[in-house]
Amino acid sequence: MKIKHLRNLLAALVLAAGSNMAAADAGSVSSACASLEFMAKMLAVNTTLPANYDNPRQLTDMQSAMQELNRLACQPVLLTETTRFSSRYGNGQFVSADLYDSAWYYPNGQLFVARPGRDTPIYYPNGQVMAFRWARGGQTLYWPNGNPATFSFRTINEAWYYPDGHIITYLAGARDERWFYPFARLDGQVGQELISSHWGVDGETFQAINYTNDGWMFMRLERIRDKLVLSDAELLDVPGVLLMLTRFYQVPDAAKQFMPGDSSITDAPW
Structure with missing residues (x-):
């Protein structure tokens, strides 16, 4: 092989390696931001449907801390050298020494994740762990108040629980199954009030609160249609499904603000 060709080959390999590393770095940030977006759903559900002993002020403060992390780390459409290495909160706390490869912190100094995109513990702003092995799945997932949401997240046919311990569903990630409201049956019978025995299935009925x-x-039967027709994959995102339901009842939440900044905001308004 001629020296010139060898040099060209080496240059191409270096460029390819650099491109792959850049993609991996960007992927790490995207992974951490997706984790923060999911955490925002968990917090929104806990805030909307708190347990009796939950502190509303603490939940609100946690939301503010997560919004600040999201604004500085996940909303920039492109990370420059400044935003990658030097982003600070208003109180002077560093977001991260390197958003691609170092720990991320909340404004109060609490760790969010030790390394983005890695299989490490992930924490709420109050120090409560959300999951000990976040990237792996099949682990216990916790609400911000510390109660278990499920004992095997990202797992089909596993039970999920409300922040106060009531059952949500025995079979997440499956259509045509029973989902429950977090309160007792209104007819006085034993058990929780049903949302639906066939949740997510087009044309089946669900009980709407009136x-x-x-x-x-009191409960009134409505038909499952439009946005409430859900796939098995969508039904695996239990917090997202619950927020869809609370939005049906016009309950506000801040989870929508955590959509990644590189998603399009320029589409036509229809």
């Missing part, structure tokens, strides 16, 4: 003029709750 109120009389006197403020008494």
Whole structure:
């Protein structure tokens, strides 16, 4: 092989390696931001449906901390040298020494993740772990208040629980299964009130919460249609499904703000 050709080959290999490393670095940030987006769903559900002993002020403060991390690490459409290495919160706390390859922190100094895109513990702003082996799946997942959400996340046909311990579903990630509201049956019978026995299936019924003029709750049957027709994959994202349901009842949440900054905001408005 001629020296010139050898040099060209080596140059091409170096460029390819650099390109692969850049893609891996960007992938690490995308992974961490997707984790933060999922955490925002968990927090939104816990805030909307708290356990009796939950502290609303703490949940609100956690949301603010996560929004700041999201703004500085995940909303920039492109990481420059400054945003990658030198992003700081208003109180002077560093977000990360290197967003590609170092620990990320919340404004209060609490660790979010030790290394983005790696199989490490991931933490809420209050120090509560969300999962000990986040990238692996099949592990226990915790709500911000410390109660287990499921004992095997990213696993089909596993049970999920509300922040107060009530059952959500016995079979996540499966259509045509029972999902429950976090309160007792209104007819006085044992058990929780059903959302639906065939949740996610087009044309089946679900029980929608309604109120009389006197403020008494009652259930009215509605048809599952449009956005409530869900796939098995969508039903594996239990917090996302719950937020879809709370939005059906016009309950506000901040989870939408955590969509990654590199997603398009320039599409036509229809």
